[in-house]
Amino acid sequence: MKISRLQKKMGDFFLNIDSMKLEPGKVHGLIGSNGCGKTTLSKLIMGILTPDSGEIDYEGLTPRDITMTSQKPYMLHDTVYQNLIYPLTVRGIRPDEKEAEQWLSRCGLLDKKNQYARSLSSGEQQKLSFIRAMIFHPKLIIVDETLSNLDPDSTELFEKLILEQQEQEPVTWIVISHQLVHIRKICDRVNFLEKGRLLAEGTPEEILMHPSHPSVREFLSKTEIFYQNDGDTQ
């Protein structure tokens, strides 16, 4: 996917991305401070927002191939199972109950299959929204801070799910997270946004370990967690 001269004004905020590329089958991290435009960019890619100008070349992807999970996932007024298979039903695909149960089982939700989805804890809802995104074999998955409420074991499980998926049937991912340890582990490429602009793009090693852009350095210097968990600073 190629993004060119994409502009969107939202109140005082101005998103202005000259050029950005997403490589098929790769995991792209999207990082930057609160309010820098990560969610806005995701919504433009999803078609939830319309750009003021510019272009997104989807290179053959259609809205059916793209999905997004958010920090506050939307749950239908229905059971866990019905929520999980929803992306299949709307696409006219008959759900395979065994496969759906395997997904639930992998993230510890099988015994909650018939529970009212809105009564799940927020972390459980995030897990459900994550497997709901994966179940219909999309080609592009945008994960907007979905992992932020998860306990360490669950975060590890989802890192594993993403890496397994990439081994079996690579999908294009955009992973938005403030957990840079996590970004470093799973991403092939990292994009750094500041005040609506894409300031740096490269491998996790280049962006997170050897940042050349002063803004990236400043951003990283404030993320203590990253350096606490990983002594390998620049």
Ligand SMILES: Nc1ncnc2c1ncn2[C@@H]1O[C@H](COP(=O)(O)OP(=O)(O)OP(=O)(O)O)[C@@H](O)[C@H]1O
């Ligand atoms: N409808 C709107 N009207 C006015 N401003 C808006 C609107 N929607 C978003 N914004 C502003 O656009 C900016 C970018 O918001 P966005 O949600 O994309 O940030 P973000 O990078 O996802 O931040 P976070 O890390 O906190 O999730 C923010 O300053 C936000 O207040």
Ligand SMILES: [Mg+2]
């Ligand atoms: Mg956001």
